[in-house]
Amino acid sequence: MTTPTATTTTAATRASASARSSDAPSLTFAAIARSLIAGGVAGGVSRTAVAPLERLKILQQVSSSSAYNGVYSGLSHMWKTEGVKGLFKGNGANCVRIVPNSAVKFFCYEHMAHGLLDLRRTFDKDAEMDVLTRLGGGAGAGIVAMSATYPLDMIRGRLTVQKSAADAAKSGGANYRGIYHAFTVIAQKEGFGAFYKGWTPSVIGVIPYVGLNFAIYETLKDQTVKMQGLRSASDLSVFAGLVCGGVAGAVGQTVAYPFDVCRRRLQVSGWVQAGVQAGGPVYTGMFDCFRRTVAEEGVSALFHGLSANYIKIMPSIAIAFVVYDQLKIILKPEIKISAG
Template identity: 85%
Template sequence: MPTATTTEASTPPRTAPGLTPMAIATSLLAGGVAGGVSRTAVAPLERLKILQQVSSNGAYNGVVSGMAHMWKTEGMRGLFKGNGANCVRIVPNSAVKFFCYEHMAHGLLELRRTFDQNAEMDVLTRLGGGAGAGIVAMSATYPLDMIRGRLTVQKGGGENYRGIYHAATVIAQREGIGAFYKGWLPSVIGVIPYVGLNFAIYETLKDQTVKFQGLNSAAELSVLSGLVCGGIAGAVGQTVAYPFDVCRRRLQVSGWAQAGVAKGPVYTGMLDCFRKTVAEEGVTALFHGLSANYVKIMPSIAIAFVVYDQLKIILKPEVKITG
């Protein structure tokens, strides 16, 4: 049976990802480290984005002014508030996402080959693999994302959460288990184009760069080339999915009295959130924080992809199915 290739001349044959314990551990380790490194590197911008999404405080408008305000009012700790919870979430999320992408993309390719034995890895197959991987990873770690969101936006004073465990306990007692999945639906809808496009664009750009530079395989690409491909992929994916991210954050803090932001309406669900946000603040409110996110998402996604690729090359390159 033919192997999955995107270029016959420049890219060597790709085989199915291994399912041995070592191969699984390698993939999960590489994905987890990639997620933790990339998110910590842009943690201050991540917090600023969330504050812009849920707050009407004009002090957070703009990247430079918002960062300056956080530094002035909360210091260095304020810049990284919520990053511990974010890493607790993003490490397993990233590990599962990269692992599932490799196997889902290959599974879709094998499915296509039942109809066409000459089928090769293409943009749509990568898009489907990325979308499926994003849904699985996001759903598996969503309660941690919800807790991280609240830890990120709270300010000093009042009945604040003291940490991840305390937040989880208080939320469960006061709001019920269902509160951990506030905003889950828009997250599912948003993750499909976001993660799908990230993987599809990144891998396709790498293949095209390999051809353009006359290399033998994507493993020969420079780190800079990988960062550029990852940055473009992150920017495109985030732009498409951003309104759903805003909706998710607003639903997560909806009705939470201790939020350190201006009190807003209580939403009954995703559609109600979109309706009230647009009616009361305009369509542009669905893109609050996008400027900060562009500054954050391009290096974040780029770093994640490059760290993952480099670790897989060092640890066990033969289990890779992507360039």
């Protein structure tokens, strides 16, 4: 015979399990679509807002020219030599890449973080969302999103640093006319393997970068909610979200930056139309790139462009997280990361 106490306990257990399962992301088509839209829009808005600084960072990473030293002098040089278009050169390709990348990254993070939490709860039923779980979810999401859109990143990098049309004509070459033209030319002349040049350091770099971004951002939000006595993270002000995102972006980028430099150099390695590295070194791989860069230019070369990137990445990551959170409130994709 079942006692009232046992019945009550069983009901409570079921209610607790139901509450926990309700935290898990919804997999309905509508929820998936809304989540992907929120992530894609967040990525496009954030990257366009900092496009001039993004291009300056790449030029500093692969160029030995002093014209790009410093944020103000570098932006001024681009403005004087190429005008407004120069400031946003390559941004179209960047948005084509970042929109699906951001959509997949945010979507995968939500599911991977909850998947890891569910796995932990098979061993510890009282396990809660913590920094390590978020770090693992972010790292996994970063790898999937980066790998899925890497060819677009490679093309974007080349469009960003290629010579001006006049210089290309003088050297007997021709510029890529756009994303599709770049894709066909690279495939014909270099093979499809060229689209994944620099992939290895990218994978290694994206693990701490995206992992730390999500882990620090979500953890800082939780702590801020507790400090301000709010009901949930959705009650946080936009300013508080921007601060949390800025801190997360700065920490993640500092750790992963040398791998980003290596990735860019490998992407333009041996490519004669690179206006900043024509006739430059041809690297055999990631380790050769690191070794030669340090030997020939010093350790500081692995951090070329980091100052410009701090100015870029902090608002970029902050805007992306805040736009995503706000769109989730508007679109209600039924996906959330909770502390429980």
